[in-house]
Amino acid sequence: MILKFSGAFLILISGSILGWIIAEQYTKRVQQLQELQMAIKVLDTEISYSSTFLPEALIHSGEKSTYPISFIFKETGKNMLNNRELIFSDIWIKILEENFYYNSLNNSDIKLLKNWGKQLGASHLKDQEKINKIILQQLKQNELIAREEAREKVKLFRYSGLLLSLLLIIVFY
Amino acid sequence: MQKNINNKFLTIKINLIIKKFDKKYNEKILEIRLRIKQALEIITYKGKYFIDNEGYKVIAQKAYYISKDDIKKSLLVLTQNSIYALERQFKEGFITIPGGHRVGIAGKVVIENGRIKTQKDINSINFRISNEIPGIANKIINNIYDKKIDYIYNTLIISPPLCGKTTLLRDFIRIISSDIGKKIAVVDERSEIAGIYNGIPGNKIGPRTDILDNCPKAKGMIMLIRSMSPEVIAVDEIGKDEDIKAIKEAVYSGVSVLATVHGKDLKSIKVNQKLKEFYLEKIFKRYITLSKRNGVGTIENIYNERGDGLI
Numbered sequence: 001m002i003l004k005f006s007g008a009f010l011i012l013i014s015g016s017i018l019g020w021i022i023a024e025q026y027t028k029r030v031q032q033l034q035e036l037q038m039a040i041k042v043l044d045t046e047i048s049y050s051s052t053f054l055p056e057a058l059i060h061s062g063e064k065s066t067y068p069i070s071f072i073f074k075e076t077g078k079n080m081l082n083n084r085e086l087i088f089s090d091i092w093i094k095i096l097e098e099n100f101y102y103n104s105l106n107n108s109d110i111k112l113l114k115n116w117g118k119q120l121g122a123s124h125l126k127d128q129e130k131i132n133k134i135i136l137q138q139l140k141q142n143e144l145i146a147r148e149e150a151r152e153k154v155k156l157f158r159y160s161g162l163l164l165s166l167l168l169i170i171v172f173y
Numbered sequence: 174m175q176k177n178i179n180n181k182f183l184t185i186k187i188n189l190i191i192k193k194f195d196k197k198y199n200e201k202i203l204e205i206r207l208r209i210k211q212a213l214e215i216i217t218y219k220g221k222y223f224i225d226n227e228g229y230k231v232i233a234q235k236a237y238y239i240s241k242d243d244i245k246k247s248l249l250v251l252t253q254n255s256i257y258a259l260e261r262q263f264k265e266g267f268i269t270i271p272g273g274h275r276v277g278i279a280g281k282v283v284i285e286n287g288r289i290k291t292q293k294d295i296n297s298i299n300f301r302i303s304n305e306i307p308g309i310a311n312k313i314i315n316n317i318y319d320k321k322i323d324y325i326y327n328t329l330i331i332s333p334p335l336c337g338k339t340t341l342l343r344d345f346i347r348i349i350s351s352d353i354g355k356k357i358a359v360v361d362e363r364s365e366i367a368g369i370y371n372g373i374p375g376n377k378i379g380p381r382t383d384i385l386d387n388c389p390k391a392k393g394m395i396m397l398i399r400s401m402s403p404e405v406i407a408v409d410e411i412g413k414d415e416d417i418k419a420i421k422e423a424v425y426s427g428v429s430v431l432a433t434v435h436g437k438d439l440k441s442i443k444v445n446q447k448l449k450e451f452y453l454e455k456i457f458k459r460y461i462t463l464s465k466r467n468g469v470g471t472i473e474n475i476y477n478e479r480g481d482g483l484i
Binding site: 047051052053054055057080084085086087088120121122123124125127128 | 181182183184185188245246249250252253254255256257258260263291293
């Protein structure tokens with residue numbers, strides 16, 4: 001009997017946690033998209049006002065963000081300093097792909113960031129300002145979509161986790 | 174071992190070819206030229222060569238052809254992916270990298286209000302490798318330095334491009350600063366003489382040398398006279414009206430001037446509208462002419478203020 005109760009309890013806890021984790025991804029994506037926009041704004045300021053070289057600008061903007069966005073920016077900047085013969089977009093794309101499962105950004109966000117990376121640093125100041133303005137608009141758009149998704153799905157997944165685990169308990173017991 | 178360009182400033186592909194060339198021929202490289210859809214060219218002390226993938230000297234048709242992507246990647250590597258941070262350098266047409274190497278760029282010039290704003294669509298990159306040859310000026314230093322009165326004569330080094338003007342000037346600076354022991358100030362407009370990068374000189378320029386880096390020559394000379402009380406001032410590639418005015422001001426202030434200028438020989442100074450007044454007013458006491466006749470840095474002659482050859 002105790003075994004049955006323990007089993008049911010474990011199913012209930014695991015199901016709820018699973019639902020909670022999935023739901024959390026939606027919330028985290030919104031937070032990370034906001035964080036990303038903030039980091040890009042800092043980067044844009046470094047580029048526009050002090051013409052800071054890209055590796056240092058990435059490190060500075062990474063230092064003003066929180067994990068995992070901070071890690072992506074700082075790691076790219078450090079890699080650039082350590083591998084001068086490599087170009088930014090190659091390093092950026094590699095780091096985005098390596099860290100895909102450590103953040104909550106989805107394919108659409110990553111695609112935007114990859115495209116942005118292909119243009120960043122590769123043209124004159126005015127172009128850079130335009131490029132940064134466009135990526136900020138696109139990320140804002142993605143944030144609005146993510147917010148809507150989170151509003152619809154966070155509760156759904158949290159309750160689904162709980163309800164599915166209850167269903168499993170009823171079926172098995 | 175020759176002082177070559179830091180391989181971190183070339184793309185992996187081009188660097189590999191240069192390394193192969195270096196290994197095969199071990200010739201001192203003066204220039205590496207990348208031109209879009211043209212053969213990769215290397216200029217050494219011995220000649221000009223087109224190079225293939227394996228670093229061999231070949232005819233143009235068999236050489237490695239520079240693609241648009243090579244130029245794009247080279248620019249990104251060169252600028253640390255920060256083209257925006259080097260707009261002024263693009264406008265001037267060159268970027269200086271550690272070691273005092275100058276990288277010339279040519280593309281589509283953007284004009285704004287009648288002035289060059291910048292360059293875009295770059296189609297040609299020229300890595301000019303700065304050659305530091307300590308000791309090159311040893312044998313002629315006595316021609317410009319009078320030991321009895323402890324005085325450096327105002328000296329003008331004249332030569333066409335790539336004949337070793339800056340290399341000779343740099344060694345004069347080193348000798349005057351370290352061996353003769355005079356305070357020497359350098360206006361290094363293109364960061365080529367001292368090879369300053371991030372504030373640190375990359376070349377041997379002596380312990381008593383003050384460097385004003387990346388500063389227009391004329392303004393820099395006046396600033397240095399006022400601020401650093403130099404006994405000698407050195408500048409590279411003079412030619413503008415304001416340079417001439419500033420040199421005269423320096424000379425009249427009692428400061429010795431060492432300068433370089435593009436020209437074939439002393440005659441080219443005598444007939445130059447702007448520069449002839451130096452000769453007529455006997456501003457410079459020594460003129461040194463260089464050529465490539467017996468290799469880069471061949472001293473053709475040294476003249477006094479009257480134009481009499483001294484060697």
